[in-house]
Each structure stands twice: as C-alpha cells, then as structure tokens.
Amino acid sequence: MIVFDRVTKRYPGGYTALDGVNLRIAPGELVVLSGHSGAGKSTLFKLIPAIVRPTTGTVMLNDQDVSRLPKRAIPYLRRNIGLVLQESRLLFDRSVYDNILLPLIINGQPPSEAARRVSAALDRVGLSGREKEFPAGLSGGEQQRVAIARAFVNRPSILIADEPTAHLDPVYASEIAELFKSFNSAGVTVLVATHDTSLFRHWSPRRIALDHGRLMEQ
Amino acid sequence: MRNWLYLHTRAVSRALARLARQPFGTLLSALVMGIALTLPAGGMILLDHASTLARGVSGKPEISLFLNDDASPAQTDAIRQNLQAEAQIEGIRFVPRDVALKQLENNGLGDVLGGIAANPLPDAFVVTLKGDDPALFDTLSTKMRNWAGIAHVQIDSAWVKRLAALLELVRVTIWVLSVLLGLALAIVTFNTIRLQILTQENEIEVSRLLGATDRFIRRPFYWFGTLQGVLGGLIAVGAVWAGFHVLSAPIAKVGETWGMPVAPVSLNGIEGLAIVAAAAALGWLGTAISVRRYLTM
Ligand SMILES: Nc1ncnc2c1ncn2[C@@H]1O[C@H](COP(=O)(O)OP(=O)(O)OP(=O)(O)O)[C@@H](O)[C@H]1O
Ligand SMILES: [Mg+2]
Numbered sequence: 001m002i003v004f005d006r007v008t009k010r011y012p013g014g015y016t017a018l019d020g021v022n023l024r025i026a027p028g029e030l031v032v033l034s035g036h037s038g039a040g041k042s043t044l045f046k047l048i049p050a051i052v053r054p055t056t057g058t059v060m061l062n063d064q065d066v067s068r069l070p071k072r073a074i075p076y077l078r079r080n081i082g083l084v085l086q087e088s089r090l091l092f093d094r095s096v097y098d099n100i101l102l103p104l105i106i107n108g109q110p111p112s113e114a115a116r117r118v119s120a121a122l123d124r125v126g127l128s129g130r131e132k133e134f135p136a137g138l139s140g141g142e143q144q145r146v147a148i149a150r151a152f153v154n155r156p157s158i159l160i161a162d163e164p165t166a167h168l169d170p171v172y173a174s175e176i177a178e179l180f181k182s183f184n185s186a187g188v189t190v191l192v193a194t195h196d197t198s199l200f201r202h203w204s205p206r207r208i209a210l211d212h213g214r215l216m217e218q
Numbered sequence: 219m220r221n222w223l224y225l226h227t228r229a230v231s232r233a234l235a236r237l238a239r240q241p242f243g244t245l246l247s248a249l250v251m252g253i254a255l256t257l258p259a260g261g262m263i264l265l266d267h268a269s270t271l272a273r274g275v276s277g278k279p280e281i282s283l284f285l286n287d288d289a290s291p292a293q294t295d296a297i298r299q300n301l302q303a304e305a306q307i308e309g310i311r312f313v314p315r316d317v318a319l320k321q322l323e324n325n326g327l328g329d330v331l332g333g334i335a336a337n338p339l340p341d342a343f344v345v346t347l348k349g350d351d352p353a354l355f356d357t358l359s360t361k362m363r364n365w366a367g368i369a370h371v372q373i374d375s376a377w378v379k380r381l382a383a384l385l386e387l388v389r390v391t392i393w394v395l396s397v398l399l400g401l402a403l404a405i406v407t408f409n410t411i412r413l414q415i416l417t418q419e420n421e422i423e424v425s426r427l428l429g430a431t432d433r434f435i436r437r438p439f440y441w442f443g444t445l446q447g448v449l450g451g452l453i454a455v456g457a458v459w460a461g462f463h464v465l466s467a468p469i470a471k472v473g474e475t476w477g478m479p480v481a482p483v484s485l486n487g488i489e490g491l492a493i494v495a496a497a498a499a500l501g502w503l504g505t506a507i508s509v510r511r512y513l514t515m
C-alpha cells in the first residue's frame with residue numbers, strides 16, 4: 001500500500017512541483033499517470049524510493065514513512081522497488097549482462113542464483129543471446145528493455161516506470177506495455193507515467209493525472 | 219561470511235579492472251609513490267645497520283687517566299689505590315707509555331711517529347665502570363682531575379656519544395622526511411580517488427538508485443587506493459634493493475677507512491613487507507579521506 005497524504009514538493013528556487021497530493025495505491029494495482037510536461041510526474045515517482053523528500057506531508061509505503069526514513073535505511077527501501085527512470089541510466093562501460101546483474105550483486109544474491117535470474121530476465125524482455133553486447137550497440141528500445149530487466153530482476157513488489165516508451169515506435173511501445181501488464185498480472189504493483197494515454201487501453205488501468213502539481217482521478 | 223568474501227572479491231576485481239583500464243596512469247601514480255617511498259625506507263634500513271654497528275663498536279665505556287710526564291712512582295701508586303677504592307670502578311688497567319706507543323705502531327701509525335725521536339705518549343690508567351650512566355662518568359672524572367699527577371682525564375665514551383647523537387639527528391631527519399613524504403603519498407591517493415569518483419559519478423548514482431549502501435559503493439575505491447599503494451610499495455622495495463646493491467661497495471670502502479668491516483647492506487623480507495604494508499596503509503588513508511569527502515549521500 002502506497003499512501004500520499006497532503007504531499008507538497010517545492011524545489012529550491014520556489015517552484016511548486018507537487019501541491020497537496022493525496023493518493024492511495026493498493027497492492028497489485030496498475031496505475032497510469034499522465035500530465036503535461038513539468039506537471040510533476042517524475043517528482044511524484046521519486047518520492048516513493050526517497051530520491052526526493054517532500055516539503056510537507058507524508059509518503060507511506062507499507063506503513064513505513066519513507067518521507068522521513070533515515071538515510072541509512074534508504075538503500076534497503078530501494079531494493080524492494082523496481083525503477084525505470086526517464087533517463088534509462090544504463091552503465092555503458094559494461095555488458096548488458098553486467099548491467100542487469102548489478103542490482104542482484106547490490107542485494108547480495110549468491111552468484112549462481114544471480115546468473116539464473118539474469119538469464120530469466122533477459123528472456124523475459126526478449127534479449128536472450130544479446131547479454132555480451134554493450135548498451136551503446138543497442139537501439140533505444142533495446143536499451144529501454146535492458147533498463148526494465150534491471151528494474152525487475154530483483155523481483156520487487158513495486159515497479160515504477162517513468163515514460164518507459166518515450167523514445168519508442170508504437171510497436172515497441174505496446175510490447176513494453178504488455179511486459180508491464182504481465183508483471184502486474186503476477187501481482188506486482190505497477191506505476192507508469194506516460195504521455196501516451198492509449199498505451200494501456202486494453203487493460204483498463206486506474207488513470208490519474210497531474211496538472212501543475214495537482215492530482216486528479218480520471 | 220561467504221557473502222562478505224564474495225563482495226570483497228568483486229570489489230577487488232572491479233578495482234583491478236579500473237587500474238588496468240588506465241595502465242599508464244596507474245604506473246605513473248605507482249612510480250611517484252614508489253620513488254617518494256624509496257628515500258625514507260632506504261634511509262631507515264641504513265640507519266638501522268649503522269646503529270647496530272655503533273653499538274658493536276662502542277663496547278664498555280672507559281675512562282682514560284693520562285699521567286703527568288714527571289709523575290713519580292709514588293703518585294702512580296697513590297692513583298692506583300684511589301682507583302681501587304672507588305666502588306663504581308670495575309676494571310683497572312695500567313698502560314705504560316712504551317706499550318701505548320707499540321699499540322699505535324701496530325695500528326699502522328708508526329710512520330707518523332717515526333720522525334719523532336722521543337716517545338710523546340704519557341703513562342695512563344684505563345678504567346671501566348660498572349654502569350654506563352653519563353652522570354657517573356662526569357662526577358668520577360671531575361674527582362679524578364684533582365688527583366696529584368693527573369694531566370688529563372678523557373671519557374672514551376665521548377665519541378660514541380657523538381656518534382649516537384649524530385645517528386639520532388639522522389634518525390629524526392629521516393622520520394620527518396618519512397612523515398612528509400607519507401603525507402604526500404596520501405595526498406596523491408586522495409587526488410587519484412577524487413578523480414575516480416568524478417569519472418564514475420554515473421555508476422555511483424545508478425548503484426544508489428538500485429539500493430547500494432555507502433559501504434558497497436566505497437569498497438572498490440578502498441581496494442583501488444590500497445592496491446595502488448601496494449604497487450608503489452613494490453616499486454620502492456625494488457628501488458631500495460637496487461640502491462643498496464649499487465651502494466654496497468662504496469659503503470664497504472668507507473667502513474674500511476674506519477677500520478670496521480661492514481657487511482653488505484641488504485633488505486630482508488620483513489623490511490620489504492613493512493615497506494609494502496606502509497605504502498598500502500597510506501593508500502588506504504588517502505582513500506578514506508577522499509571517500510569521506512566526496513562519497514557521502
Ligand atoms: N531538481 C530540481 N530542481 C528544481 N526544480 C525541479 C527539479 N526537478 C524538477 N523540477 C521542476 O519541477 C517541475 C516538475 O518536474 P517533473 O520532472 O516532476 O515534471 P514531469 O511531469 O516529470 O515533466 P516531464 O513530462 O517533462 O518529464 C518542473 O517545473 C521542473 O522544472
Ligand atoms: Mg518527468
């Protein structure tokens with residue numbers, strides 16, 4: 001359960017990115033967040049793994065106040081949240097395989113189990129056989145799929161994706177949407193921010209929108 | 219435990235990969251560290267040898283009492299009795315002037331004295347003391363100077379003291395040098411790690427987003443700095459070894475002129491290990507400061 005209670009985020013400089021946001025997301029929900037550029041979508045998502053802290057209000061995750069979590073507890077919070085940020089943030093100095101392996105190492109998975117999970121994740125995003133390649137040699141869509149594999153390889157209970165299909169053509173975009181739907185069907189809470197409102201239309205997800213930092217249900 | 223080992227193995231391999239990725243930079247830093255370490259490390263080992271040598275040469279400190287040329291046999295006897303009465307004196311040896319001259323000639327100084335017709339040396343008593351407290355030497359020699367028939371009292375430990383004082387000066391100099399150069403090494407590592415952190419900003423940030431702890435992120439940097447120190451230490455060991463190899467013959471020559479046989483100076487395993495360990499510790503220290511400064515959430 002994710003609960004935003006009157007959350008306001010004012011960035012240094014005075015810009016109010018979020019304004020009194022109230023939101024409850026139940027476990028296993030599929031939520032699509034839309035809104036104009038600068039509406040506060042990324043900010044909203046970054047509050048959950050404590051990348052951003054609210055100016056006022058609280059963000060609760062499974063009865064834990066993540067907005068006031070001590071710094072040393074943050075890494076453990078993040079290990080349970082799969083993140084696909086707007087910038088895919090792959091590491092270009094290592095192979096696809098090593099990119100996907102990284103969260104497993106961070107989480108202290110034994111090597112044999114980690115290897116098994118990376119193979120499964122590669123298979124899931126349709127990149128089997130490409131593990132030795134480097135991200136620079138992949139297309140934008142393939143890079144995005146590596147980032148998605150990296151986000152769920154740790155089997156998080158929440159998956160957050162910030163515009164995962166931004167640079168993809170419609171065919172790839174709907175493939176990725178299907179991927180998220182399949183995670184959601186397996187019980188994962190999935191939050192996706194996107195400009196493309198038609199993306200999840202087949203599955204009638206819960207739709208919310210931000211407008212200048214104010215949240216609306218649709 | 220197995221996980222801990224695994225994490226460190228990974229961190230070591232990442233650190234090695236980073237070192238290998240820029241072989242020239244790595245070599246350069248290691249050379250700077252190695253060369254800077256060579257001087258104090260070599261100096262300390264040389265000093266250690268010199269101190270051992272000085273101890274071996276000094277033996278038991280002595281006091282020499284040189285008599286007046288015209289001292290009468292009665293005065294000589296009186297002096298001997300006075301000496302025997304001193305509780306702190308251990309051994310008394312009378313060296314007649316003829317014997318003293320013979321000793322000088324045996325030491326190869328005959329040529330110098332050959333031109334002098336009469337024996338210029340006086341009779342002398344040489345005494346050894348039970349302790350080696352400098353204060354004792356001073357009180358005794360002051361007392362002896364007032365005895366009738368004494369021309370001169372010489373504390374033979376004086377040159378040993380001078381040598382010890384000289385060695386002490388060298389020792390302190392080497393320590394000061396070591397501290398300064400050690401600091402320089404820590405700073406070199408500090409800067410290397412700072413640059414490493416800057417070039418790996420993306421990896422660090424991504425790791426944080428994926429739930430890496432500070433420890434996890436810092437670990438490869440610690441290994442990097444420490445391994446670079448080890449490389450520098452190995453270079454220093456090689457340089458010190460080579461330096462001693464080259465210096466051995468000249469040192470032996472100097473020893474010869476002082477009439478001391480000097481065993482060739484070399485570097486033993488423990489000293490080599492100590493140099494490498496010190497370099498590693500300095501690398502670690504530089505890393506610790508850098509990481510504390512630039513790698514906190
Ligand atoms: N670190 C920051 N410092 C200052 N202002 C920020 C920062 N991050 C975001 N903002 C501002 O907050 C507002 C909301 O930003 P946010 O990235 O959440 O919007 P968004 O809905 O994700 O937009 P987009 O669709 O373009 O990604 C923007 O006006 C942005 O300029
Ligand atoms: Mg955004």
